[in-house]
Amino acid sequence: MTDLPGIVVTGASGRMGRMLIAAVAASGKARLVGALEREGHAWVGQDAGVAMGGAPIGVLVTDDPLEAFAKAQAVIDFTAPDATVGFAALAAQARAVHVIGTTGLEPAHLAKIAAAARHAVIVRAGNMSLGVNLLTQLTQRVAAALDADWDIEIVEAHHNRKVDAPSGTALMLGEAAAAGRGVDLAAVSDRGRDGITGARERGHIGFAAIRGGDVVGEHDVIFAAAGERIVLRHIATDRAIFARGALRAALWGQDRIPGEYDMLDVLGI
């Protein structure tokens, strides 16, 4: 058992943190060796299993990433952009694979993550599910087959606690559509329309975000032309799909050469 890769889960008390702790414990393919929360959080010092309302699992929640990462072969991180950038440097120092699910990363965050990836393996994706990663490929293919007579709109819905928009998944789908069209997404993105916006520009890719209730995550890629529409849709009903993907990435990353990878690399699709 002790030969199994040791995994630290950051953001242990979060919606994804709890899922990840359960997924690692149930996998039989990895050991949970650390659970991290932010300083001052009520879970710090408690057994992670007990904090989750179950039986003890022998891992105390800590607020010290250095101590936790020193024991880890992989760090699975679904937290917040500033926290993730700090963890990237520390995970690289510990030569642990860093699996990043955190979304809302700005270019400055991404530059620091790229710097850390010079020294260690980082797997990052705005969505770790098999279904969404397959959908990015379908989106790219459909976008490549259609010209700009087909307006591309990406509509996403998430729970009312989500803090970033568009979702990381919507941005992945936008990048895939832009790649299919052979354009730079930044140059053609329409985000947050409001008021007298003027008519839609030909060739642009639009984003719209819905927030409400406990929606796990829903994404439509709409290709709309005169007289017809194609809608590619993914609906997540269980966060376990993200946790399973993240654990798969942590195992896949063992013994790879340093660099930044995504879930297409992990899934081999």
Ligand SMILES: NC(=O)c1ccc[n+]([C@@H]2O[C@H](COP(=O)([O-])OP(=O)(O)OC[C@H]3O[C@@H](n4cnc5c(N)ncnc54)[C@H](O)[C@@H]3O)[C@@H](O)[C@H]2O)c1
């Ligand atoms: N890539 C994917 O497949 C995927 C799937 C689901 C969610 N996400 C993303 O994961 C992130 C977290 O989502 P969530 O719903 O679990 O959010 P959440 O708010 O429930 O959990 C985030 C947790 O991170 C903790 N945290 C914040 N800063 C920290 C720090 N410095 N040290 C340790 N812990 C810290 C918070 O205390 C909290 O417990 C978001 O960016 C979300 O968009 C990505």
Ligand SMILES: O=C(O)C1=N[C@H](C(=O)O)CCC1
């Ligand atoms: O709940 C969230 O937050 C999610 N975030 C990811 C995103 O931004 O796309 C993946 C879906 C769930």
